[in-house]
Amino acid sequence: xxxxxxxxxxxxxxxxxxxxxxxxxxxxxxxxxxxxxxxxxxxxxxxxxxxxxxxxxxxxxxxxxxxxxxxxxxxxxxxxxxxxxxxxxxxxxxxxxxxxxxxxxxxxxxxxxxxxxxxxxxxxxxxxxxxxxxxxxxxxxxxxxxxxxxxxxxxxxxxxxxxxxxxxxxxxxxxxxxxxxxxxxxxxxxxxxxxxxxxxxxxxxxxxxxxxxxxxxxxxxxxxxxxxxxxxxxxxxxxxxxxxxxxxxxxxxxxxxxxxxxxxxxxxxxxxxxxxxxxxxxxxxxxxxxxxxxxxxxxxxxxxxxxxxxxxxxxxxxxxxxxxxxxxxxxxxxxxxxxxxxxxxxxxxxxxxxxxxxxxxxxxxxxxxxxxxxxxxx
Ligand SMILES: *[C@@H]1O[C@H](CO)[C@@H](O)[C@H](O)[C@H]1NC(C)=O
Numbered sequence: 001x002x003x004x005x006x007x008x009x010x011x012x013x014x015x016x017x018x019x020x021x022x023x024x025x026x027x028x029x030x031x032x033x034x035x036x037x038x039x040x041x042x043x044x045x046x047x048x049x050x051x052x053x054x055x056x057x058x059x060x061x062x063x064x065x066x067x068x069x070x071x072x073x074x075x076x077x078x079x080x081x082x083x084x085x086x087x088x089x090x091x092x093x094x095x096x097x098x099x100x101x102x103x104x105x106x107x108x109x110x111x112x113x114x115x116x117x118x119x120x121x122x123x124x125x126x127x128x129x130x131x132x133x134x135x136x137x138x139x140x141x142x143x144x145x146x147x148x149x150x151x152x153x154x155x156x157x158x159x160x161x162x163x164x165x166x167x168x169x170x171x172x173x174x175x176x177x178x179x180x181x182x183x184x185x186x187x188x189x190x191x192x193x194x195x196x197x198x199x200x201x202x203x204x205x206x207x208x209x210x211x212x213x214x215x216x217x218x219x220x221x222x223x224x225x226x227x228x229x230x231x232x233x234x235x236x237x238x239x240x241x242x243x244x245x246x247x248x249x250x251x252x253x254x255x256x257x258x259x260x261x262x263x264x265x266x267x268x269x270x271x272x273x274x275x276x277x278x279x280x281x282x283x284x285x286x287x288x289x290x291x292x293x294x295x296x297x298x299x300x301x302x303x304x305x306x307x308x309x310x311x312x313x314x315x316x317x318x319x320x321x322x323x324x325x326x327x328x329x330x331x332x333x334x335x336x337x338x339x340x341x342x343x344x345x346x347x348x349x350x351x352x353x354x355x356x357x358x359x360x361x362x363x364x365x366x367x368x369x370x371x372x373x374x375x376x377x378x
Pocket of ligand 1: 241242285317318319320
């Protein structure tokens with residue numbers, strides 16, 4: 001703050017003052033970012049799983065996301081539902097009992113959230129302010145170290161531009177709050193699409209990289225079709241199985257469009273896609289199916305049970321980095337230990353910031369989480 005005063009009192013600089021001030025503010029922002037994390041080994045805890053927070057082995061994580069807070073479409077404020085209030089307000093103290101240095105972020109939105117409410121909120125200065133101020137208040141009053149926005153997804157260029165404006169204003173507000181409270185600035189992250197180019201809609205990469213500590217890249221939920229027929233395929237392929245869509249293609253697009261690799265966190269799923277094979281004898285990738293079994297999503301723990309109960313055949317495909325298993329006409333594409341460790345080594349090799357999993361309750365006795373942590377190393 002001394003430097004600001006010096007510049008301010010020197011009349012000779014008066015013409016340059018705005019330039020100096022703005023570059024100094026940028027420097028300040030930068031310095032505040034230098035509370036930067038070395039690595040993000042993380043997962044989301046999803047309240048809908050009903051998994052007890054006290055059972056989370058937080059020693060395996062550097063960061064945990066508490067999901068989800070909601071956007072109230074009436075007043076544009078971030079709120080926690082009454083069913084979640086007790087668990088959210090004690091989340092940080094609970095997970096810090098086993099690991100006092102674990103950091104927590106309150107995640108807002110999610111795949112089932114009202115997209116239109118996010119789009120509206122981001123479109124006007126007054127509603128953005130309601131969102132921003134209420135989110136910061138909520139994080140501080142509940143003891144979180146940061147906030148995570150999970151708007152899936154801004155769906156046109158106007159919404160993407162507003163998303164960028166929202167993030168810039170969020171960062172400014174977080175910096176201001178940090179200076180006035182004397183606390184470390186809240187961490188800011190966003191869960192984003194697998195690629196900076198979301199099926200033709202381009203993310204505001206500059207605003208994202210200037211405003212957020214990192215992005216959580218959701219490199220999963222890839223589906224395959226031929227005409228109207230759903231095909232088997234690697235749901236979270238790291239490398240292209242012959243389509244343009246893969247985790248690696250998406251992350252390369254983020255980097256090429258200007259996102260620093262050390263602000264990218266790669267995501268992998270702790271669940272698989274289960275499909276009904278049209279022909280039990282045609283069980284490789286791109287085999288025709290009759291659609292999903294029981295809604296399609298199956299947690300890793302359930303997949304392991306399915307494999308042992310049905311003596312299902314397991315296949316790891318190292319070309320695309322994906323696992324699948326099948327028994328009879330049931331086919332499940334998912335990530336097992338080799339896929340997870342290969343992705344973590346990929347992230348480390350590309351100098352990414354780390355990894356996250358959605359969502360931790362689906363792990364089986366921390367098998368995947370331990371594998372991920374070990375693959376990254378200390
Ligand atoms: C892995 O998947 C790719 C893409 O479908 C395929 O070309 C390749 O043959 C598979 N590898 C093995 C060992 O099955």
